[in-house]
Amino acid sequence: MTExxxxxxxxxxxxxxxxxxxxxxxxxxxxxxxxxxxxxGCGKTTTLRMLAGLEEPTEGEIRIxxxxxxxxxxxxxxxxxxxxxxxxxxxxNARENVEFGLKMRGVDAPTRKRRALDWLERLEIGQFxxxxxxTLSGGQKQRVALARSLITEPQLLLLDEPLSxxxxxxxxxxxxxxxxxxxxxxxxxxxxxxxQSEAFAMADRVVIMAQGEIAQVGKPRDIYRAPANRFVAxxxxxxxxxxxxxxxxxxxxxxxxxPVGTLNVQAEGTAPxxxxxASFVVAAxxxxxxxxxxxxxxxxxxxxxxxxxxxxxxxxxxxxxxxTEFKVQLQERALAALEPRTGDVFHLSWKAExxxxxxx
Amino acid sequence: xxxxxxxxxxxIYLLLIFTFVFAPIVFSVIFSFNSDRFPTxxxxxxxxxxxxxxxxxxxxxxAARNSLIxxxxxxxxxxxxxxxxxxxxxxxxxxxxGPYLALVLLPPTIPLIIMxxxxxxxxxxxxxxxxxxxxxxxxxxxxxxxxMAIIRLRLNQIDPNLEPAAWNLGASEWRTMREVxxxxxxxxxxxxxxxxxxxxxxEFAVAWFVSGLNKTIPVLVLEIVQGNIDPRVNAIGTFVxxxxxxxxxxxxxxxxxxxxxxxxxx
Numbered sequence: 027m028t029e030x031x032x033x034x035x036x037x038x039x040x041x042x043x044x045x046x047x048x049x050x051x052x053x054x055x056x057x058x059x060x061x062x063x064x065x066x067g068c069g070k071t072t073t074l075r076m077l078a079g080l081e082e083p084t085e086g087e088i089r090i091x092x093x094x095x096x097x098x099x100x101x102x103x104x105x106x107x108x109x110x111x112x113x114x115x116x117x118x119n120a121r122e123n124v125e126f127g128l129k130m131r132g133v134d135a136p137t138r139k140r141r142a143l144d145w146l147e148r149l150e151i152g153q154f155x156x157x158x159x160x161t162l163s164g165g166q167k168q169r170v171a172l173a174r175s176l177i178t179e180p181q182l183l184l185l186d187e188p189l190s191x192x193x194x195x196x197x198x199x200x201x202x203x204x205x206x207x208x209x210x211x212x213x214x215x216x217x218x219x220x221x222q223s224e225a226f227a228m229a230d231r232v233v234i235m236a237q238g239e240i241a242q243v244g245k246p247r248d249i250y251r252a253p254a255n256r257f258v259a260x261x262x263x264x265x266x267x268x269x270x271x272x273x274x275x276x277x278x279x280x281x282x283x284x285p286v287g288t289l290n291v292q293a294e295g296t297a298p299x300x301x302x303x304a305s306f307v308v309a310a311x312x313x314x315x316x317x318x319x320x321x322x323x324x325x326x327x328x329x330x331x332x333x334x335x336x337x338x339x340x341x342x343x344x345x346x347x348x349x350t351e352f353k354v355q356l357q358e359r360a361l362a363a364l365e366p367r368t369g370d371v372f373h374l375s376w377k378a379e380x381x382x383x384x385x386x
Numbered sequence: 387x388x389x390x391x392x393x394x395x396x397x398i399y400l401l402l403i404f405t406f407v408f409a410p411i412v413f414s415v416i417f418s419f420n421s422d423r424f425p426t427x428x429x430x431x432x433x434x435x436x437x438x439x440x441x442x443x444x445x446x447x448x449a450a451r452n453s454l455i456x457x458x459x460x461x462x463x464x465x466x467x468x469x470x471x472x473x474x475x476x477x478x479x480x481x482x483x484g485p486y487l488a489l490v491l492l493p494p495t496i497p498l499i500i501m502x503x504x505x506x507x508x509x510x511x512x513x514x515x516x517x518x519x520x521x522x523x524x525x526x527x528x529x530x531x532x533x534m535a536i537i538r539l540r541l542n543q544i545d546p547n548l549e550p551a552a553w554n555l556g557a558s559e560w561r562t563m564r565e566v567x568x569x570x571x572x573x574x575x576x577x578x579x580x581x582x583x584x585x586x587x588x589e590f591a592v593a594w595f596v597s598g599l600n601k602t603i604p605v606l607v608l609e610i611v612q613g614n615i616d617p618r619v620n621a622i623g624t625f626v627x628x629x630x631x632x633x634x635x636x637x638x639x640x641x642x643x644x645x646x647x648x649x650x651x652x
Contacts (some may be wrong), residue, residue: 080550100553101561113551117569126565130556174555 029092031056031181031214032077037086039072046072048238050086056181059208059215061229063222065261068235070218074184077216078105090182101130106175107184110191112167114159120146120170121155127178145173149203165196169203176207185217189224201227222262226250234258252382253307259384264310264341266352267384272300279378282306285348289324290378298383305384310341310355312380315364315372322375328352329371333361344372411627418620425617436621446622449606452518453587456602460525461583467526468533468578473567475534476541477549491531501528502595509596516598524596525586532585533578536641540574577640584633588626 032054039047047069054060062070075081076088079100088095095103106127114123124142133141146152149169154162162170168188175183185204189197205228208215219225225232226246234241234249234257241261242254253259259267270284280293282304291306298304319325328344331351340361344352352374366372413425418437422430440446471490475483493501505524509515514523548570552562568575590604597605603626610616 078550078554080554099558100550101556101558104556105554107551107554109547109551111545111547113545113547115548115552115566115569117572126552126557127555130552130561130565178556 029089030054031058031091032216033087033089034073035087035089037073037076037083037088039069039076039081040084045238047076047083050240052233052240052243054214054216056214057212059205059217059228059230060233061217061219061225061231062233062235063219063225064235064241066220067237069238070220070233070235071186073235074107074186074216074218077182078107078184079103104178104180105182105184106178106180107186108171108175108188110187112171112188112191114167114171114174116159118159119155120151120157120159120162120166123159123170124173124177126174131178141177142173145177146170149173164192165200168192168196168200172203172207176211176213179211180213182214182216185215187219187221188217190219190221197224204228234261236261250309254385256305256384259307264353264355266308266310266313267305268308268350269303269305272298272302272304274300280304280383284350286326286346286350289381291381291383292379293383306381307384308376308381310353312376313352313354314375315342315354315356316375317364317370317372319373320375323378324381325373325375326352327371328374330366330368332368333366342366344374411623414620414623414627417617418624420617420620423617424615425620436617440618440621443618445601445606446618449601449603452521452597452600453602453604455518456521456525456593457583457586459519459522460529460586461579463522463526464529464582464586465533465537465575465578467530468535468582469537469571469575471530471534472537472541475538476544490534493528494531498589498591502592505592506595515596516600518597518600520596520598521593521600521602524592525589528589528592529582529585533582536578536581537571537574540571544570573640577637580633580637580640584630584637587633588630 030053032052034050034052037047037050038045050069050073062073064070072081076083077090077095079095079098079102083096090103090105115126118126121139121142124145125138128138128141143152143155146155146169149172151162151166151169151173154166154170159167159170171188189200192200201224204215204217207213208228217225217229229246231243232246232249233243236257242249242258244252244254249258250262253262253265256267259265268282268284268286268289270282270289273281273283273288275281275293275298278293279290280298281288282291289306291304314320314322326346328346328350331343331345333343334341335358338358340356340358342354342356342361344354346352354374364372416429417425419432419434420429421433421435471487475487480486502524505520506515509520509524514520544567548566549562552566553559557565588604590608593602594605594608601609603622607619607622607626610619610622
C-alpha cells in the first residue's frame with residue numbers, strides 16, 4: 027500500500043450545532059512540512075486535535091500510515107504535539123520532562139536519561155537538563171517542549187502555534203531550528219499557525235482554512251501568486267484586488283473594465299464570458315511605481331496616503347482618484363530614490379502576466 | 387500613602403486580635419505549670435505535677451490513642467474524598483453539577499450540634515454508633531469539603547493542556563492521574579491532610595455524640611472539667627494546642643509553597 031502518511035477523507039467535526047470542520051480532504055506525505063493557516067476559529071486547531079486523537083471526527087475518516095484512526099485514543103497514537111502553552115510539567119525538571127514519553131513506553135531509566143540528554147544537547151540546552159522548568163527562558167522552554175515531543179522519534183509531529191509566545195527575534199531563530207530538524211529527521215510536520223510569515227517561511231505546502239473549510243492547498247509561492255479565491259487573496263494580504271466587468275478576450279488574456287481603467291489580465295483555461303463580473307489580484311511586489319509614466323500596458327495614477335516599514339521592505343498605500351486603494355511593496359533602497367511624500371501622485375503599472383484572475 | 391495614624395490604628399487592632407486569641411491559651415500554658423489547684427493570680431510555685439499526672443493516667447493515654455487513630459484515618463479518608471470531588475468538578479461537566487457541588491460543600495454550614503444529633507440518630511438506626519470508626523466516618527464527612535476546597539484551588543492553576551499533553555505522550559488516563567494530576571496537586575494534598583487532621587483532632591461535638599465509650603481528647607477534657615476544677619486540663623490543653631498549631635502551620639506552609647510554584651503562566 028502506497029498511501030500517503032496522513033489522509034483526511036471528507037472529515038467533518040461538529041460541536042453541537044456548530045460545524046468546526048466541514049468536508050476536509052487532505053493528504054500529507056512522509057517527510058512533508060505542512061502549515062495549516064487561517065484566522066482564529068477557522069478549524070485549524072480542531073483539525074490538529076483530530077490528528078492527535080483529542081477530538082473524534084463526526085463524519086469521514088482519518089488514516090495515518092494507512093490505518094483508520096478515528097477512535098484510537100490519544101495515548102495509543104504516536105502523534106506527539108508541541109502545544110501553544112507548551113504544557114510542560116512544572117513539577118519535573120527539563121530532563122524529566124523530555125523523558126516522559128519514553129517513561130510511558132516502559133523504557134528503563136538509564137536509557138531514558140541518556141536519550142533525553144542527547145536530545146537536550148542536540149537542541150543546545152544540555153546545560154539546563156537538571157533545571158526547574160520555571161527558571162528557563164521562553165526560548166529554552168520551547169526547546170524542552172520540542173525535545174519532549176521528538177524523543178520517541180515519531181513519524182508525525184504536530185505543532186500548535188508553538189512560536190506565538192516568543193519574541194520576534196527568537197521566532198526567526200526557532201524557525202531555522204525547526205526547518206533544520208525537520209529536514210534532518212525526515213519527519214512529517216503539521217504546523218498550525220495564524221502567522222503567514224511563519225507558514226510561508228517554513229512549509230513545503232500551506233493549507234489555508236476559512237470557516238471550517240479548506241480554501242486552498244498549495245506551495246507558498248502558488249498561494250501568493252495565484253490565490254484560489256477572494257478570501258485567500260485577502261487573507262494572504264499584500265495583494266491588490268480589483269473588480270470589474272469582462273470587456274473582451276484574446277489569446278490567453280482578458281480585458282477587465284474597472285473604475286480605474288480597462289486592464290489586461292492573464293486568464294488560464296477558458297476565458298470568462300464578456301460582460302460578466304470578474305475580480306483579479308496583483309501582488310503588491312509586482313507593481314512598478316514611478317513618478318513618470320513608463321508606457322506599460324496596465325497603468326494607473328494614484329496618490330500616496332501612507333507607508334509602512336517592515337525591516338528592509340516598505341509597503342506604500344496609495345489611492346486612485348475614484349477611491350480604489352493600492353498597495354505597492356518595494357525595497358527600502360528603491361524607496362529612497364523615489365523620495366515619496368504624502369499626497370504625491372505616482373504612476374503604477376504591472377505586467378498582464380502578473381495579474382491573476384480569481385475564479386468567479 | 388497611608389496616614390501615620392491609620393498605620394498605628396491598624397497595628398493596635400492587630401495587637402488586640404492576637405491578644406484576645408492567644409491570651410487565654412498563654413494563661414492555660416502558664417497555669418499548667420502552677421502548683422495551685424485554682425487558676426488565680428498571684429501564682430503559686432512552679433510544678434510539673436499536672437504533667438506527671440496526665441502521663442500516669444491511662445485514660446489520657448487511651449484518649450490520645452483514640453484521637454490519633456481518628457484524626458489520622460479521617461485525614462486520609464477526607465483527602466481522598468476531597469480529591470475525587472475536586473477532580474470531578476475540574477474535569478467533567480454534567481447535569482446537576484451545581485446541586486452536586488452544593489451538596490458536597492454543605493456539611494460545614496450545618497451547625498455542629500445538629501450534625502452530631504443527626505449522625506447519632508442515623509448511626510444508631512443502622513447499628514454502627516458508639517464505635518471508633520463511627521467518629522471516623524462522621525469526621526470524614528465533616529472535613530472532606532475543606533480538602534476539596536484546597537485541592538480544587540490547586541487544580542485552578544493547572545494548564546488545561548497538561549493532561550492532554552500527557553495522553554499525547556502515551557500516558558493512559560489512569561497513568562496521567564498518577565504521573566501528572568497527583569504530582570501537580572501534591573502540595574495541596576499535603577495541605578489538605580494536615581488541615582483535616584487538625585480539624586478532626588479538635589472536634590468535640592460530633593465526637594462526643596457518636597463516640598460511645600471511645601473518648602477522644604476533647605471529649606475527655608469536657609468530662610474532666612464537668613465535675614470539678616482540675617489543672618490537668620491545662621496540661622492537656624497545652625499539648626493539644628501545640629499539636630493543632632503544628633498541623634495548621636504545616637498545612638499553611640504547603641498552601642503557601644504551592645502559591646509560589648504556580649503552573650506555567652503562559
